[in-house]
Amino acid sequence: MTVPGSLLIKGGMVYDHDGDVHRPARADIRVEQGRIAEIGPNLVASPGAETIDAAGHLVMPGLINAHYHSHDVLCRGLFEELPLEMWLLYTLPMGGNRSKEEVRARTLVGALECLRAGITCVQDMLGLVPFAEDYVDTVLEAYRDAGIRTVFSPMVSDIPALGMVRNKEALPPAVQEMIGNKALPIDLQLDFLAAQIGRYPAGDRLHWAVAPFAPQRATPKLLEGCAALAEKHDLGIYTHVYETRGQALIARELFSAFGGSFIDYMAACGLLGPRLNIVHSVWISRAEMDRMAAADAGIVLNHLSNMKLKSGIAPVVDLRESGVRLGLGCDNCSGSDVQNMFQAMKLFCLFAAVSEPEPGPGLAHEALRHATLGNARTARLGQELGAIRPGYRADLVLIDMADIGWLPFNSAARQLVYTETGRGVDTVIVEGRVVIRERKCTTIDEAALRREVEGLMRHFSADYAAVVESRKAALPHMREAHARVWSTPLDLQRFIPRTR
Numbered sequence: 001m002t003v004p005g006s007l008l009i010k011g012g013m014v015y016d017h018d019g020d021v022h023r024p025a026r027a028d029i030r031v032e033q034g035r036i037a038e039i040g041p042n043l044v045a046s047p048g049a050e051t052i053d054a055a056g057h058l059v060m061p062g063l064i065n066a067h068y069h070s071h072d073v074l075c076r077g078l079f080e081e082l083p084l085e086m087w088l089l090y091t092l093p094m095g096g097n098r099s100k101e102e103v104r105a106r107t108l109v110g111a112l113e114c115l116r117a118g119i120t121c122v123q124d125m126l127g128l129v130p131f132a133e134d135y136v137d138t139v140l141e142a143y144r145d146a147g148i149r150t151v152f153s154p155m156v157s158d159i160p161a162l163g164m165v166r167n168k169e170a171l172p173p174a175v176q177e178m179i180g181n182k183a184l185p186i187d188l189q190l191d192f193l194a195a196q197i198g199r200y201p202a203g204d205r206l207h208w209a210v211a212p213f214a215p216q217r218a219t220p221k222l223l224e225g226c227a228a229l230a231e232k233h234d235l236g237i238y239t240h241v242y243e244t245r246g247q248a249l250i251a252r253e254l255f256s257a258f259g260g261s262f263i264d265y266m267a268a269c270g271l272l273g274p275r276l277n278i279v280h281s282v283w284i285s286r287a288e289m290d291r292m293a294a295a296d297a298g299i300v301l302n303h304l305s306n307m308k309l310k311s312g313i314a315p316v317v318d319l320r321e322s323g324v325r326l327g328l329g330c331d332n333c334s335g336s337d338v339q340n341m342f343q344a345m346k347l348f349c350l351f352a353a354v355s356e357p358e359p360g361p362g363l364a365h366e367a368l369r370h371a372t373l374g375n376a377r378t379a380r381l382g383q384e385l386g387a388i389r390p391g392y393r394a395d396l397v398l399i400d401m402a403d404i405g406w407l408p409f410n411s412a413a414r415q416l417v418y419t420e421t422g423r424g425v426d427t428v429i430v431e432g433r434v435v436i437r438e439r440k441c442t443t444i445d446e447a448a449l450r451r452e453v454e455g456l457m458r459h460f461s462a463d464y465a466a467v468v469e470s471r472k473a474a475l476p477h478m479r480e481a482h483a484r485v486w487s488t489p490l491d492l493q494r495f496i497p498r499t500r
């Protein structure tokens with residue numbers, strides 16, 4: 001009889017953020033009741049524990065995807081690279097008002113993609129449409145069945161989606177309506193969230209967070225309500241900030257009472273502090289980074305979607321120098337096409353070259369830290385997740401070093417970040433439970449899911465074709481809104497050249 005959540009993982013090379021990140025030492029890991037109990041040589045399995053032979057494997061902390069939206073997983077591969085203003089026309093309708101069968105299937109597909117890529121925890125900033133309990137049930141049951149850890153945060157906003165577009169008044173009324181010019185009442189949304197947290201208390205593999213969509217889509221009253229909810233339940237807060245150049249212009253033009261800064265606006269609403277994580281920050285100023293760092297607020301970078309949606313490159317070197325807390329995410333499948341933290345880590349390191357032509361500083365082990373411990377901190381789980389340490393939750397990934405990407409083996413940190421694609425992910429453990437074993441999912445019938453999604457796609461594809469047709473007249477207006485953003489001057493110095 002095996003005891004659930006008890007394992008002995010024998011003979012792997014165990015990645016330690018604080019040890020030799022290039023040549024990690026071999027050790028056994030004893031897991032009891034879903035937590036790491038002991039790490040060391042020649043450990044003995046406790047009665048009922050399953051033994052996993054990790055010889056020839058690198059054991060790393062499970063990767064955490066700190067920014068993701070499960071609502072448009074089925075959109076992957078639908079778009080070429082497309083500016084955000086135009087992308088909104090298509091992705092917004094395809095994420096909402098879908099059948100519960102489709103919602104379950106898309107949640108499972110995203111969860112399995114994450115797990116297969118060594119992501120043991122995903123932060124789902126869900127666009128929940130409709131705002132209804134049975135849809136929450138559907139999503140959380142799918143996550144439970146997949147066995148992935150989830151930081152769940154349905155998004156709230158009391159300013160309509162149109163608030164994402166600069167100079168929205170210039171759009172014809174029909175286009176304004178298409179983007180979205182209605183929002184739900186504040187109390188309805190916050191009371192609903194509080195009720196869901198009560199119905200599904202955090203614990204085991206479920207965690208909650210609060211997600212006001214973006215400062216330009218939230219009145220002070222909503223942000224104050226979000227801050228209070230997060231305080232009451234000790235939750236992290238995630239919100240989209242400075243994703244595009246247009247959003248920086250919106251800050252300058254509509255938030256002049258707050259110095260033209262979203263950071264100042266959020267500070268005035270009580271949001272700026274260790275709970276806050278702003279997502280993207282492509283167009284943040286150095287002074288704002290410093291302010292974030294001083295408040296121990298965090299920034300979650302999403303280079304994959306920022307490039308796909310033509311938003312630009314977040315200034316990696318400036319962010320690093322400011323000392324601000326950093327995390328990494330993969331963002332929507334409609335805007336990045338993939339849930340793969342190996343790609344996110346690699347881009348983080350490579351984009352440093354945009355402002356740093358000199359060698360170094362050696363970012364691979366930092367990227368690994370951001371994708372694990374840094375991302376755990378965004379959800380206020382930094383003492384429980386993101387490292388292989390006694391007392392931490394046993395979310396672990398075994399990388400098969402027989403994969404060609406590990407021949408020859410020169411550095412664990414560098415090859416994880418620059419070489420590994422996810423192909424070497426062999427075994428994935430969440431809370432002491434093996435959910436991927438020898439590359440096969442133990443929790444969900446992948447073949448059945450494939451058949452189901454193929455059936456669902458008949459409706460989905462027909463609906464998408466209808467959306468494309470209905471957006472034809474609006475497209476030139478959004479293209480023009482995008483062009484105006486780029487022809488308007490913006491007072492922002494980015495990619496500050498190094499001085500030596």
Ligand SMILES: [Zn+2]
Pocket residue numbers: 067068069125240279331332
């Ligand atoms: Zn997002």
